[in-house]
Amino acid sequence: MTQMFDVRDGLEHVRADREAAWRFVRDFAHAWMEPLIDGDGFTVEDLAAAEERLGVSLPTALGEMYRLLGRRRDLTSNHDQLLxxxxxxxxxxxxxxxxxxxxxxxxxxxxxxxDLDQADPEVHVMPDLADRQAQRWEPWMERLSWMAVEMVLAESLHAPQHLSDFLYEPDPACTRIVEESCERLPFPAYPARGFGGTRWFLGADVLLRDEEGCVFVRARTEEALEAVRSLLPGGWLNG
Structure with a gap:
């Protein structure tokens, strides 16, 4: 299955247009999670009701995302929540x-x-700060379709538990080992400013996210997950 779906190649195509993003989501779900099927998304009527309630039109990419996978909590809401x-x-x-x-x-x-009139607008993030006056909408990712891909990958890190883990006490050498043993995936730098930085890597049947020294791992097999645990020294949450 890994040979049938090349994660890096898929991400390279995502840079071109949002249709490539939806193809990537379908292929990734099939190879790493459960295939998308009819009924996994919300209906046109569901989205029209939301637009009427809010008094705004949803960007095209947001509607496409909801219709494709909005009901699939394993792809959207294992950790953070897609509303x-x-x-x-x-x-x-x-x-x-x-x-x-x-x-x-x-x-x-x-x-x-x-930006709601744009087909595939930039996504912003607002942190919940004690000082409400200091809160601002800050740039997160340049296209909503690209964020949809990142969301699916990020949520895959949290399901199922026996195929995922979190290195919460990484050895100082951990970052170097990841860089030397895994392939950096072609995500644009994000978030755009503040909040540290996030990098994605691909190993042998494993997906890794390096986030300010913490490492999240999602494997396709238990053997691949054990190999990563052996490779990277530190305190594993489930290991």
Whole structure:
């Protein structure tokens, strides 16, 4: 299956257009999770009801994402939450349409209202700060379809548990080992500013996310996961 679907090649094509993003999501779900089927997305009527309630039109890419996989919690909401169409809301400042929230309320993702007329707009993030006056919508990812791909990959790190793990006490040498033993995936730098940085890597049947020294791993087999645990020294959450 790994030979049938090349994650790196798929991501290279995602840079071209949003249709490639949806192909990537379908291929990744088939190879690493469960295939997408009819009924995994919301209906046109569901989205139209959300638009009527909110008084805005959803960007084309947001509607396409919801119709493709909006009901698949294993691809959208294992950790953070993709809001259902009837949960979409405009933030209290009236600046953005919010469609995703961090699982403990640490931040929210949305599209600025001024960008809703774009087919595939930039996505912004707002952290939940004690000082509300300091909160700002900050650039997160340049295209919503690209964020949809990142969301699916990120949520795959949290399911199923026996194929995923988290290195919470990495050895100082961990980053170097990851860079030398795995292939860096062609994600653009994100977030655009602040919040540290995130990098993705691909190993032998394993997907890794390096985030400010912490490493999240999703494997296709238990043997591949054990190999990563042996390769990277430190405290594994489930190992």
């Amino acid at each position: 259902h169409p009837d949960q979409l809301y405009i933030d209290a400042r009236g600046e953005a349409l919010v469609f995703r929230e961090e699982n403990q309320g640490a931040c929210s993702w949305g599209v600025l209202l001024k």
